Amino acid sequence: MAKLNQYQKYSNLIKTEAKRIGFSTCGIAKATFLEEEAPKLEQWLKNGYHGEMKYMENHFDMRLDPRLLVNGAKSVISLSYNYFPEKEQNLDSYKIAKYAYGQDYHHVVKSKLKELLNFIQEQIGEVNGRAFVDSAPILERSWAEKAGLGWNGKHSLLIQKELGSYFFLAELILDLELDYDQPFQTDHCGTCTKCIDACPTEAILANNTIDGSKCISYFTIELKNEIPSEVKGQFEDWMFGCDICQDVCPWNRFSKPHNEPLFNPQPELLDMTKSDWEEITEDVFRKVFKKSAVKRTKFTGLQRNIKFIKNT
Structure with missing residues (x-):
């Protein structure tokens, strides 16, 4: 019984610190092989649903077993970090997914995760672990569901009753045994098919x-x-990413603006019109998207996307 109390104490300590650092929610699951997900992932790849994202075919076993990512892994801590913006782009604009308005989330959230890992090591002792923000072969939505954070919607994104779905997911995999949360059991999408109906390219399938x-x-x-x-x-008019399935989701009426200054956009981004985007120079691109995830598509990629939309 004393050991169980210790696990609970550690878990509560971690969740309290996660909240203080700025994470919206935090849940913990036992690090095991994802048996149910294995055949689904295999079929998804066989169907070619990953397109030219060939990296999805790599590290199949690692995606399903966190113990292959961290030696002796016992716990997967799943966390969510809100990015819903206070203001959105000008209506007369080519659109960017809301997650890319500010600085690249990989760096912002990763630094918060490392802060949490350092705290755990200082407070609990010798704990080996790794931090992940959409940066390694890990099925983050499956782990978030197992940790009780929410359910996977029909659009395959995790939804939380209190927050909707505009948040990043992140994980800490530790060789530390903890008190584990109950998996989230209920699918609160019901018979709603708004995301499926709204997707213009019919990318959202059944199941x-x-x-x-x-x-x-x-x-x-x-x-x-x-x-x-x-x-x-x-x-x-989506030129980088797309939020259609999230914008139509009824659960996102509960989304609240984030409190992360690094996610605030460069002021000119929200006011740019279609003609501004069509005439954008590489210098303006660098200024508006300094430290942004949009740099992934590069200036030439963004130009390609704008041209494609404009000429249709």
Whole structure:
């Protein structure tokens, strides 16, 4: 019984500190092999839903077993970090997914995770662990569901009753045994199909599955070649990423603006019009997207996307 109390004490300590650092929610699951997810991932890859994202085929076993990422792993701590903006872009604009308004979340959230890991090591002792923010072969939404944070919506994104879905997920994998949360059991999407109906490229399939090779985010970010002509006229002005499935989700009426100054956009970004984007120079691109995730698509990639949308 004393040991159990110690696990609870450590878990409470970690959750309290996570909240203080700025994470919205924190849950903990036992590090095990993801048995149910294995056949689903295999089929998803067989169906070619990853398109040209060939890296998704790598490290299959690692994606399913956190113990291959951290020796002796016992716990997966899942955390969410809100990015819902207070203000959105000008209506007369080519659109950017809200997650990319400010500085690159990989760096911002990773530094918070490292702060939490340092705290754990200082307070608890010799703990080996690694921090992940969409940066390694880990099925983050599965772990978040197992840690009780929320459920996977029909658009395959994690939804939380109190927050909606505009948040990043992050993980700490530790070789420390902790008190584990109950997996989230209830799917609160019910019979709603708003996200499926609203997706212009029909990328959202049955059984909470996404055909990544049809997603606007895939075409505007991941695809390095020319965008196929068969999707002309279907982007609804999205030039980097897409929020359509989240914007129509009824649960996102509960989204609250974030408190992270590093996620605030450069002031000119929100006011730029379509003609501003069409005439954007590389210097302006560098200024507006300094330290931004949009740099992934590069200036030439953004130009390609704008041209594709404009000529449809």
